Amino acid sequence: MRPFISRIIKPWLALAATAAMVGATQQGCTKETPPAAAAAPAPTVPEKRENGVRVVELAVTEKGYEPSPVQLKKDEPVKLVVTRKTDQTCATEVVMDDYGINTALPLGQPVDITFTPKASGKLVYGCAMGKMISGVFLVE
Known part of the structure; x- marks a missing residue:
């Protein structure tokens, strides 16, 4: 079971963490005018x-x-x-x-x-x- 977690789950977790970080950094790029x-x-x-x-x-x-x-x-x-x-x-x-x-x-x-x-x-x-x-x- 351990090799499955290492080879499959860890890369998916890394990908999800990267996507979350990219989304957080791009949040300030919208063209909305602040109130x-x-x-x-x-x-x-x-x-x-x-x-x-x-x-x-x-x-x-x-x-x-x-x-x-x-x-x-x-x-x-x-x-x-x-x-x-x-x-x-x-x-x-x-x-x-x-x-x-x-x-x-x-x-x-x-x-x-x-x-x-x-x-x-x-x-x-x-x-x-x-x-x-x-x-x-x-x-x-």
């Missing part, structure tokens, strides 16, 4: 103004439109200065359907886009491919 990160406030964007108009600088990177979300105020004119810094995404323009904005973003050149948010809430903008890459303005 604390999901409730994080919008990043603070420095307040810049030109002639009473708020200026918000945005960059298009491999991560998308940054920073996002950005806090804006209803009925306060905004000038976006958007610079596309990558050619690795489809975000080669800014589209805001509700405001009739569809502006091309040449690589490495800042582009000014001026508009005034008319309604409070979440304003999603993005690329022309159905906003596959997008950013958010939170309008108060």
Whole structure:
């Protein structure tokens, strides 16, 4: 009976122990957002103004439109200065359907886009491919 346990059972036990260890180490590789990160406030964007108009600088990177979300105020004119810094995404323009904005973003050149948010809430903008890459303005 002893040779049976040594030759058959021990390898199975070693395999089971290895599988349990692999499962425990891969547990941290999930893409779930921790509750604390999901409730994080919008990043603070420095307040810049030109002639009473708020200026918000945005960059298009491999991560998308940054920073996002950005806090804006209803009925306060905004000038976006958007610079596309990558050619690795489809975000080669800014589209805001509700405001009739569809502006091309040449690589490495800042582009000014001026508009005034008319309604409070979440304003999603993005690329022309159905906003596959997008950013958010939170309008108060």
